[in-house]
Amino acid sequence: MAKLNVNGRIMDIQVEADTPLLWVLREQLGLTGTKYGCGVAQCGSCTVHVDGAAVRACAMPVSAFNEGQKIVTIEGLSPDSSHPIQQAWLALEVPQCGFCQPGMIMAASALLAANPKPTEAQIREEMTNICRCGTYNRVLAGIQRAAGIGTSG
């Protein structure tokens, strides 16, 4: 039994304590926007915010969280896809298959929350999520657009 604060709601969760947060989100709470990609915190498809910081939910047991921590998933990032990252993603048509994009968007929005004007080098270093379709250059440009800084061309 765990209590979680997910997207602003307190939820009672009935699972084994070692269940990864990812699978609680997907299977107990029906929040399937957060994706399973590797299960070992390598790919970042499962990225969510915990108190504003990017966390890879596949490798964190639900027992590591309490209701005092604010968990935000892609479904709760904004009520209407109006977050600057989502708007930049729409304008630049970042997604291809889109499977990794919830994780990308959550990682990018956490990056900007911590560092509103990142350098290109900082973005490249911080954004370690994997995309196999190959959207990296548009992800980079999207973050720069959302930050209101010029692209590198």
Place this chain on the structure above:
Amino acid sequence: MNAITHPSRRGLLATVSSALGAFTFGFHAPLVKSAAAQGSNAVPEINVWVVVRPDDTVVIRIARSEMGQGTLTGLAQLVAEELECDWSKVTTEYPTPGQNLARNRAWGNMSTGGSRGIRDSHDYVRKGGAAARIMLVQAAANGWGVAASECSAANSIITHGPSGRSTSFGKVAEAATRLTPPADIPLKDPKNWKLVGKSIPRLDTAQKLNGSQIYGMDLRLPGMLNAAIHACPVFGGKIGAIDSKAAEAMPGVKHVLRVSDNAVAVVADTWWRAKTALDAVKITWAEGANANASSAAFAEVMKAGLDAPEAAIGNRNGDARAALAGAAKRVEAVYGYPHQNHACMETMNATALWTPERCEVWTPTQNGEAALAATAEAAGLPPARCEVHKIHLGGGFGRRGAVHDWVRQAVAIAKQIPGTPIKMIWSREEDMLQGRFHPVTMCKLQGGLDAQGNLTGLHMRISGQSIVAGIFPQNIRDGRDPVAFQGLNASGGEADIGYSIPNLLIDHAMRNPHVPPGFWRGVNLNQNAIYLECFMDELAHAAGKDPLAFRRALMGNHPRHLAVLNAVAEKVSWGSPTAPVNGQAVFRGLAQTHGFGSYVAACAEVSVSDKGELKVHRIVAATDCGHAVNPQQIAMQVEGSFVYGLSAALHSECTVKNGRIEQENFDTYQVLRMDEMPKVETIILQSGGFWGGVGEPTIAVAAPAVLNAIFAATGKRVRHLPLKHADLRRA
């Protein structure tokens, strides 16, 4: 029909907010209705491609699968171009494979591979749009009692010229469905296109920004159970013994099952519980004849093939062996390309519901019809009593096309639990171990130069794995795999060599390991372009000539190959000095090829530090795909191709030890991440006149352009991928 919903630009905010407003915690209602519940005749179907609703909504049917490559939008553009409809009212849906079967393949081939989506169906989908427009106009003319020739359509409005009367598609759609389809369906002259050739925003972006896009892995059906599966990691091995006592006692576990004779599945209320319990099943494998197979041992088999007397000939003119014997200078090199996994971000998965009467499957697939055939076979039911619902793919890259091994597994599990939908998801480890791998090959190249440094003869001996032999063995003729020579063919317009060489021999000694091959994005063009384009650089160097000038001298009869090469050379100002980046000198490398009907070239700009660290700074790429339906989407495919191609070049390798793949996740199977991603500049030659594919060809020039630039930087030839094994410190 599985509706692929997307809001129009105008409706974006309202639609997204209502989706979130309706969001509830707990299990969702089923997201995909069964075909039987929907009835394909309930809507005004003008023809199989076009439905026009009374509210003027236009539904365009898409037979190919969208997996990120943008074919959904491109195909809709082609239909809408001829239909003359209001693009803002366009929505799309997939006809199901079962409907295609029931209607005598009215939608044609559903296979989505080989960069074929647009180039193989542009003609009939445009005719579908044009025929629907003709019928809608005729219906309006009939209503007015005037000649159709006096009426025209634009933007979903039909106007009678002489009287100025007008009506909309939606108002006449019902009448149009009762008309006889036209026999003569002229298509527009491309110079009159309004939608085709424009970078129209793709139709499927909004739902990929807020988590609402449903992938196969996200599917939920009432009463559904979840399955995790583990097959024998040694290909060809079987189950020996199972001890499932501990697993059966674990929370949520419903069944521990044998699947075929080579896999064990656990079915539980949630996937995580199924996976946890599966890890607790003690399985003893009967590994069989391949238990000791290894990549190292197979490399020896391929090496022997490099000099084997017998090989299947792919391209031959003149007498290459005699030319080599008489050459003033001979150059020889051996290259190699490893096994690789597609590593789609969404692992293989399918949901199956089996009863003695019927079987339905929901799955991300590149080929709905092949998925239906696999379903029927595994279900033991005729195809007419089966159905496949195509779900959006989290990557395909060829893994989800020709072979539907995961569908067979899901059906085999569901068949043991009749009436209960079973969603089977592969773990990443299972996905890595049970891939259908990029074929492993080696290539020995021998070139002869005359005293002036002209190429007089070339023998290219490929040795190694055949994809076709593994998947479609019936297509092997006299030991020859026709697809093995992609990019090296004498002619055909699909994948031809871009050089005229007086004496040429290209042959293939087929050597197949026990590792199952698959069509991996780019297929055989990938290694063939590396072998040929790197060796052309070696020959140019041996001849003391500039790599561009050396190539150009052989390309006079290949103007389209030459045009893309010239385009990148011009853009980078080939031959001009490069500016150092962060104090490091920058060097260039070139490559060009032809595949999937398109001509592509690239120039890579790299630097290599004193410690041997590679940095790829910029790649300029040119594509000539003839008609460029949506240039923005083509640019995205070109950019993505460099991620896929550079991942393969720099990092990715699957090795075999004790009969099984050693790399089980992204920690050991590494792929390109953003820190290594170069800037990509895309040139699209809108030459028109033909239709080439764009999803794959550019991958093939990524590695050779970088490898040739590395030689320019270091004097070192890297001939075996991935590059991570190479010491790039200057000699």
